[in-house]
Amino acid sequence: MELNKDRFITLLTKFIAESKNLQNLPPKFVPREDLIALKVLDVLKPFTKENGGVLNVQHIHLDKANYPERGHVIIEYPGTSKGTANPKTFSIVGSHMDVVPADETKWDPTTPPFKLTHKTGTDEYFGRGTTDCLGHVALVTDLFLELATHKPQLKQSVFAVFIVSEENTDIPNIGVDDLQKAGYLDNLKHGPVIWLDSADMFNTIATGGALTWELTAFGKNMHSAMPNRTVNSLELVNEACAEIQKRFYTDFPAHPKEKEYNFEISSTMKPTLWKEIQGSFNTIPGQATICGDIRLSPFYEVSDLKAKVASYVKDINENITKLRSRGPYSKYDVPEYGVKGRIELVFHEEVDEGIACDLTSAGYKALVQATTEAIGPYQPVSTLGTLPLVRNLQRQGMDIQITGFGVEDVYHADNEFLRLGDFVKGFQILNRTIELVEKTIN
Template identity: 50%
Template sequence: MATSNLKQTLGDLNKESFISLLTKIIGESKFLQNNPPELIPEEDRVIKHVLDCLLPYSTTTGGPLIVNHVTYFPGRGNLIVEYPGTQPGKILSFVGMHMDVVTANPNDWDFDPFSLSIDGDKLRGRGTTDCLGHVALVTELMKRLAETKPKLELTVVAVFIANEENSAISGVGVDALVKDGLLDKLKGGPLFWIDTADKQPCIGTGGMIPWKLQVTGKLFHSGLPHKAINALELGMEALKEIQLRFYKDFPPHPDEQVYGFATPSTMKPTQWNYPGGGINQIPGECTISGDVRLTPFYK
């Protein structure tokens, strides 16, 4: 089917249906925060709403959609939805619509982050752009394909995933799907990763590498600092040297401006932990954690 004909067949986005679904999904976002061990998301809360929209059009009810709910950890599922085409092997896929979110402290927000609100033409709430809005949008696309039933040569696949925002726990989301070969057939055609935290297409992004630096010093009373090795100071000095070497090895790349990258490659701390103790104690250990964001122009 020609692109123009397909657009005409699918029509415009049903805004009322989209807003209704997004309202339900954002309403679950308090339980989708991903920061183990304190906060472990329950992605099946989202899948329930997606299935409510799509199961009436699935093959189990006489519809065209092939729906596969894949779970590796209780309450933390992934969802693969297919609209079959007419030509075997031809495929187009949308992957990366993740159902977990980063944490949000309501005290830091001017509105409730865990419910959808509308301010003019703005949709507000945790996950509207990263990535629950994408979940709702692609759900509406698959629903519309099932409703209109256009004859496409390409099979269209949507892969909704768990556990994108944190790598402390593995074997839950897309890594497990790849390991089990469930995404192998997607290699036969274009794959669009639908997870840009913005409102326009993104043709390139920086990869994320988490890191952790464990520092061991010597605990002692702060009145006798010469008998201690301050783990906090030791960690700061070590991290300073590591960062200096990183930015020497991975300086801003000229292609970053060509492709509109907002920042060059970065390495920075984002979390700092130590066992605790009195203010008059020099800590003997601490852990610094952070990430590396590396633009794709470096190997």
């Protein structure tokens, strides 16, 4: 079996034409992923069991009343072990049907974001979603069309899951985490799970965890001519942030296993945003907030991190006067005027945990061999970027492996594109991985 390039490009052309309505940044942009899902269902329809074919296809809306056009798609090519006491599966999960927003004014006018455009003389095809992740949706759809046409005899059932709400999860209760909670992914636990939302061909063998936070310092508003009568919240929040970062790097240094997994950097904690302060040049603010994130190595636990950071904040508040000050009239406790500074750090509710893939599993070994056969010497990568759900699935005993065939440099970037040759090889990698895993089944 091989990628049907004409069919792939035809389907991807239809996908990219819809990408303007797939942008995910609520409330400005709320995607309608069914614009893609229905096209997938349409091309698969002649091959479904209802129409005399072999595929089982589900279109699942977790909140159809409020979001009638945001449905996941699950495709199954059944194997002979289905329904036995020892079923075997091979699953491709994570390719999503939403995209990040695109500003048309920042794209090359010859390659607009919402139309698939072939760059003459190359195998590059431009458009929002080509690399992330509509190209993968089109690729896997074509893989199932080939399976349904050639009907190889497999012991393992092969699944694909196309998901909604990956690029932004502000709208609750409809994403892949909720799909898992509802039990729709339970059948996937009997074999390797390939998370197909990465880039540059080689396996991603580890990802980081991500937490966002807000650090707020409290003082008291005061005229800037009288700094001795108040606590300057801007100064306090900066000093507290620096102290928390210092302690973080002491407690979460480079982990020994990061070298084995080829991490370029270790865990980080840093500010990335200011919350706007309503004030004036001659007013010392009584409250100031810095926002930021933590990228955590998968070899540390998020629960341990949160406990440590809470202890930093508690200790700083109990010893507020020991923080570095900015001069004789810069103090964090001014008892004669009844002002004592304090800080508060809040983690946002959404947390994506990192994952270190099992480098000894049958799924990993098969994917490595298939990748090496397709593109040459194996060069796995790790990143402190994040993926949803993967750590939870791994905790449930699933063999999670991560790969992808887009171009990393254009993820979420202007002038996004894919290389057709990479997707031809990507098809080969997935098909060969299925074959190699099949050989391990007794």
